[in-house]
Amino acid sequence: MRECMLCVALAWGAAAVSAVGSDDDRLLSVGAEARFDYEWFRSDGTTNSAESGFKGKYLAVRVDGSIVPGLTYSWRQRLNKMHSDVSFLDATDWLYLDYAVDRWNFQVGKEVVAMGGWEYNRAPVDIMCGSLFWNNIPCYDLGVSAAFSPAEGHTLLAQVVQSPFFTREHRDMFGYNLMWDGRLGPFHALWSVNMIEYRPGRFISYIALGNKFSFGNVEVELDLMNRAASHQTYFFKDCQLQADVAWRPDRRWRLFAKASYDFNHTDTDADLAVLSGTELTVAGGGVEFFPLVKSRCGLRMHAGCFYAWGKNTNPADALQDKTLFVTAGVTWQMDFFNLKRR
Secondary structure (H helix, E strand, O other), rough: HHHHHHHHHHHHEEEEEOOOOOOOOEEEEEEEEEEEEEEEEEOOOOOOOOOOOOEEEEEEEEEEEEEOOEEEEEEEEEOOOOOOOOOOOOOEEEEEEEEEEEEEEEEEEEEEOOOOOOOHHHHHHOOOOHHEEEHHOEEEEEEEEEEEEEEEOOOEEEEEEEEOOOOOOOOOEEEEEEEEEEEEEOEEEEEEEEEEEEEEOOEEEEEEEEEEEOOOOOOEEEEEEEEEEEEOOOOEEEEEEEEEEEEEEEOOOEEEEEEEHHHHHEOOOOOOOOOOOEEEEEEEEEEEEOOOOOOEEEHHHHHHEEEEEOOOOOOOOOOOOOOEEEEEEEEEEEEEEEEOOO
16 A cells, blocks of 8 residues: 555656646745743642743744746745754755646645644644644644645645654654545535554554634634544544634734643553543633734734643643643744745
């Protein structure tokens, strides 16, 4: 199966870099985004001094443009992320070529791993307090993908990537992903099925159902995920539920409440994001203020408060039983340079 999927992947990659498609007059655009926060963690009555304090959360540069009409590129480099594998690409969120023709898009490079769920697909700079799964799943990796739009508002995507759980000793580990991005009136779905190699020759499967409902100034997101591997009951043993309700009274304000529930009642080591024996709930809310809605530069001020309770069998996570988390900060985005074709 692996050899077959790799042949398909190489074919997609070749198509992505060899053809010409629809018009795009953007030759080069360069921008940056940054976020700085003050965070405070208090667990079971004791302040976590190692996790509390001022933090530079994100600092990234983004470059986009087109090589020829229909063949575009995008690059986002995180400047405050460590190179864990002694590689410049470790701090690269994405760097890919995309070729569009008719109803097809072919992409090759470092990409967002195609996984359903609205929390997972939101930009990290927009997450105040992520769920346990979100905090522990790598979401960018090298690979190829092909997307087809059968009708307006619907896209089907197939992707082969290096496994997010690869190691230096075993780089030849892969993830195979199928995803549907669909709109039906006020409903917007981000659904996927995923098969991820977590050890050489051993796979964990995800069914991720991201559901968004939009009603005027109110948006409701509900993510459901089931995770399973060999030697365990397939459904409802290792799961996540995540809900987010947001209200925008006007363009400058966004108020939201959020809750997530992660549990792993298996006795296997297949889930590397939510460890066996974990059952943790995180709930809270926050507010965002956008003072420059008419400016070319984006500016956001935000604050939030969250509480976690239950059991987390991973002691390295900041969110543990009886943890109070408070955050406040500022985010800004700027366009430095834009060059269009004549």
